[in-house]
Amino acid sequence: MTSTELALQDSLRSERSFHDACRAALAGMAAGADEQVVTGEDVSASGADAEVLGYRLRSQAKALRELPEGPLFFGRLDFGPADPEHAGQRYHIGRLRITEDPAAPPLVVDWRAPVSRAFYQASALDPQGVAVRRRFGWSPGSRGDSADLTGLEDEHLGRGETGSGEIVAREIERPRVGPMRDIAATIQPEQDDLVRGGLTESVCVQGAPGTGKTAVGLHRAAYLLYTHPQRIQRAGLLILGPNRTFLSYISEVLPSLGETGVRQSTLRDEIALHPVTGTDAERAAVVKHDARMAEVLRRALYARVSAEGVESLAVADGSYRWRVPADELVEIVEGVRAEQPPYAVGRERVRTRVVRCLQAQAERRAGPRPNAWVRKIERARTLSAYVDAVWPKTRPEEVVAELLTDRAVLARAAEGLLDPDEQEALRWARPPRSYTSARWSAADLVLLDEVAGLIEHPEGYGHIVVDEAQDLSPMECRAIARRAAFGSLTVLGDLAQGTTPWAARAWDVTLRHLGEPDAAVVPLTTGFRVPAAVLGLANRLLARLDVAVPPARSLRTEGELRIRRADDVLGATVAAVREALTREGSVGVVTADADLARVRDALAAAGIGTAGPDELGARVTLVPATVVKGLEYDHVVAVEPAAVAEAEERGLHRLYVVLTRAVSRLDVVHARPLPF
Incomplete structure (x- = not known):
């Protein structure tokens, strides 16, 4: 056996022994997390504080217990003496941080940690302080037994040398059986730039086949969960896929990176107020998905608001009656409508402003009124009847069903937007007796969600990853934008793979409808998977x-x-x-x-x-x-x-x-x- 082969065997034995130590430390972390749960449940604090702490500790313990089996590290960085921050340090890189004690230096550094970036970005031309980058080769399908560590490959970047990359090539080319795997061990520099984008940045990845755009999106999600855990956990992170088959395929990527509890869904599941039981002709579906429908629906909803024919309002207060003149009532309704609040907010704003008028009259006559008086006036029947008359309560189903059933209602809402043929395509051939018996199509769900968003804004997410985005219609984009109004987006797709009738021809249009017109469009054109x-x-x-x-x-x-x-x-x-x-x-x-x-x-x-x-x-x-x-x-x-x-x-x-x-x-x- 040559000296080189002997040195390789010694290195493998040393690394296998280190992996055993890491395995023992991980077991200790899991046991310690369980112990913290028991201790945390007995803390002396308010009930709410104890509940929050207990939930957080139980979640951490559960995540450690449910980590998928596999190798605990895939790389190592040896920094040279000249690096100002990490001189002479050695770091093993893995899918999660492993330590023998929270206060001790980690045995394994999480791939998302700042120091790990050099593993993906350093090169012979720009070593970034790294003297040696080591990659480890594990047996295919390894469950993390140290004996499965079969090889290693060193790149002496500090000397301007680059290895052959055989381990990376083998990992990329490994046979594809079962669910999608993570790519933490093989992220390329251009992919890493996208993965580590900031939480407030929205980005669109135009990825050719085999360039890893889906993996980039999932790893960016994992990175944001790592770098902004509290903000993301508070606001939530959503992965949107095109169908449930696709979601099954990607379902194990985030858990393999130590991230559980992320919602992975389809847009249809997110907006489904009702099951899909109806179908549309293609012509009808195309019109329903068109961006013009947003204005048609807005007109149809706000056509219900009207102060026409309003008379003065009298509200009884004991033996006295407070009055608001008709012209003042009309001014209130028109003023609120001009502010364009969500429909439900506008309705309550009208009520509040009328009560304010009545309160001002009462205070001029008898001084400040107590809160109980204000609440009594707010519940007065005559006031509620007035609000119902000028700004009636409604449901999305009522608005959409009336629009698709009543030719006159549709004509008024669509005037100047849809031509007669398009209006006719929208109308239900067999109108239901009422909206409660309607058979809603997939496109109808998008219309219902638009109206629901006009009535009351939905809860949003801190970040949304949207895959196969080239197939989204303008109306579907709007549904996503409503859920990302205060968050950011990672938009993934390939215009060449657009297959729906409304598929995007250019990203600027899609990004505008997603509410992110200024998002950067980054192309990935180098394939690593497709020959x-x-x-x-x-x-x-x-x-x-x-x-x-x-x-x-x-x-x-x-x-x-x-x-x-x-x-x-x-x-x-x-x-x-x-x-x-x-x-x-x-x-x-x-x-x-x-x-x-x-x-x-x-x-x-x-x-x-x-x-x-x-x-x-x-x-x-x-x-x-x-x-x-x-x-x-x-x-x-x-x-x-x-x-x-x-x-x-x-x-x-x-x-x-x-x-x-x-x-x-x-x-x-x-x-x-x-x-x-």
């Missing part, structure tokens, strides 16, 4: 899409692309899947939705079992093209691209998505001419 051969094929299709997106490039040259022309597409698909099963990793068979059953039957007849996209970890997954966005597989078999392209208006965009789901190999099986 160059696969991206090259997708880039040929990109030229036919109506978006200004630069072609993506990949750092991976070892991927495979095969285009199979066959008269028997089903037979060729079976052959491609059988061949894929001789390799390691997951296999995704993607087909036009209409062909799903035929492909499933052909694979089953050949003895190949398939799972649906929600069954994570399956060897072979059969996925309809409309669901594959955001997912990835080691080997993708794309069945009959022409059928995918012609299935919908933006079918070429859908096909672009399909072609970019493979992270190692892509088989394109077709009988018809290819669209690219």
Whole structure:
């Protein structure tokens, strides 16, 4: 054994021993957290203080107990003697901070700590004080046994040397089976810049396929939870995905980074006042999602406010009656309406100002009035009847149902905004007897949320991560903006992958509707997952899409692309899947939705079992093209691209998505001419 090999073995033994010490320290942290819970429950404090402290301690203890198993560190930084702050120090970098005692220096530094940034940003040209950067190689699927530490790789940045990066390459290229993994060990410098953006900064990431935009968004969420724990916990953090399949796929990333309790949801789930039981023709859905509907709905709501025909108001106070002249009442209503408060706030503002007029009269006659008198006047029947007449209570369902049912109401609200054909497309063909029996469509939920937001502002979040944002309609963007009115956004997407009829053609429009017109748009064009051969094929299709997106490039040259022309597409698909099963990793068979059953039957007849996209970890997954966005597989078999392209208006965009789901190999099986 050479001296180099002996030195490597010594280093591995030392690092394995250190990992054992870290494992023992983590167990001690968990035990200490449980002990703190018992102690904290007995603290001498007010009941509210004790409850808050107990909740916080129990949450910390639970998070430590539920940490996923795995290696406790993935890197190390050795700083040189010249660094002013960390001279001669050595830091192991991991997914969470590990220490033997809260007052002692950490055994492992959290990847989000300021000192850890050099692990991602330092280079031979700019070592940032780092003499040696070490990366650790762990056995695939390791549950954190020290024996699974199989290799290490040193980069002597202080000497201007850079390692080969084989450990990073192996980690990036590791087969994709099961849920999405975190990328804390492999974050690239341009990704790190985005991850560490400030809480008050909103950013839009235009990410080409395989550039890690989803991972960037999730890691930014973890970073903000680490750097602003109290503000985020108080206001909340929301991850919005396009569908529940996608949320299942990303569900383990934040827990693996030690962050639990983050709400991960779809926009439909966030705004669902009712279940979706109705459907819309595409024309109706397109109009409902149009930004003009916001003004139509505002007009429809505030058309209920009217001081027309108002007479003077008399409110009894014992044997005396206080009066407010009609013209003064009209002035109050018009003044409040001009202030444009939320509808429910405006209603109470009218009541308050009328009471103020009555109180002023009473005080001129008999001096200051007690609070009990004010409350009695506020509850007076004549005053409540007046407020109901000029500013009636209403529900979002009433407003939307009337708008979609009554031709005259819709015409008044849509005048100058929607043409007659668009108005006719909006109207319900079979109006319900009342809003309580309405069958609401997915687009109707967006309208209901808009009106609900006009009546009363919803509670917001401190930060929202929005993935696949290119598919959001203007009205959906407004729903998100209402929930981020006092927070910030991380907007993730790819204009080339926009598949809805209202998909964005440019980010400036989407960002304006999201309430963040000044947010920076940062492109990620370097792919780390999708092989160059696969991206090259997708880039040929990109030229036919109506978006200004630069072609993506990949750092991976070892991927495979095969285009199979066959008269028997089903037979060729079976052959491609059988061949894929001789390799390691997951296999995704993607087909036009209409062909799903035929492909499933052909694979089953050949003895190949398939799972649906929600069954994570399956060897072979059969996925309809409309669901594959955001997912990835080691080997993708794309069945009959022409059928995918012609299935919908933006079918070429859908096909672009399909072609970019493979992270190692892509088989394109077709009988018809290819669209690219």
